[in-house]
Each structure stands twice: as C-alpha cells, then as structure tokens.
Amino acid sequence: MTDNTTDKKKFSISALIEALLFVSSTPISIGQLSAALDESQGSVKTALDELEQKYKQVSGLRIQRKGTKAQLTTAPELSNLIENFLGVENTSTLSQASLETLAIIAFKQPITRPVIEEVRGVNSDGVVRNLLSKGLIEELGRAEGLGRAILYGTSSDFLSHFGLNSLDDLPALELPELEIDQEIKILKE
Secondary structure, three states, X not given: OOOHHHHXXXXXXXXXHHHHHXXXXXXXXXXXXXXXXXXXXXXXHHHHHHHHHHHHHHOOEEEEEEOOEEEEEEOHHHHHHHHHHHXXXXXXXXXXXXXXXXXXXXXXXXXXXXXXXXXXXXXXXXXXXXXXXXXXXXXXXXXXXXXXXEEEEEOHHHHHHOOOOOHHHOOOOOOOOOOHHHHHHHHHO
C-alpha cells in the first residue's frame, strides 16, 4: 500500500481537485473536496477558480458550478463534436410550455408549482413532471406555510443542457417598467 499523504505532496491542490472532479459523475461540494483533501474551504475555492480560468483559456474542459458544488464538464462549444463522436442524436426537444416553465423556474428559483401556474396562467402539473423526468429541474425542499408546497429549482443537467457554467451566466431579466400614472390607474380600477 502507498501512503496517500506522500502522494498528495507531489501535486498541487488544483491537480488533486481536478482528479477528484474527473472521477466523479456528480457535482461535488466545496465541503466534500475540503474534507477529502484535508484543506481549508478557502484553499479549495481558490484552486477551483484557478482551474476554471485555466480551462477557459486553453482546454476543452470546463468547471461547472451550481451553488457550492462543482463538476468537470466538456466545453459547450464542443457539444456537436462530442455528439457526433458518441453517435448521440438529439431526439428530445422541449415544447414551448416546457421552455416557458423552465425560464420561470430558472429566474425565480426556488419556486413552487402554484407560483409557476400563477405566472403562466395555466395548469403546469404535466410540464413540471416532464422537466423533472428529464432531469432539468429538481426538488429543493418544501415551502413554509399552508400545504408546504414543493420548491423547484434548476439542476446541474439544466446548466449542461444549455451550456452554462453557473446560473450567473443567465442573461439579465429585464421587466418592462410601468409608468407611475399607469400604476395608479391600475390600482384605481
């Protein structure tokens, strides 16, 4: 048997994190990486930032983050090459209702189904079930209050599917501004 501490000294924290992300099929939290490497969370965050910059400059790989979790993925710009190589056909498309619901969830998460339905103006049971089955959204917990509705948010598969590194890459949500006169008129009616 080899001594892991001796092996760890041969590599930088970035290299060790890279190895752990490479072998993991799911996102790994900063806390998990910190515990596995016996390093501070600050050191792990710094090393992840360094890896992220390195990959953006000269690599076909990317660090994808969601909250405090990170995962090693391929560059979204290479998706066609990878799909062709693997023989993957994109047979699944998202309906207009699915895209609309997904956008609401992405920008308003965590969000409950009743709030989604309030925004859309239609029942969204089937659409939410479909997005869950595709792995694009996930249950994040339960809301406080009457009924304790399920809270939904986007998943790491959502980020991969749309070629995003994090939710910060979403475009800014621009809502039309109401004029004060319109706002008052609405309140009077």
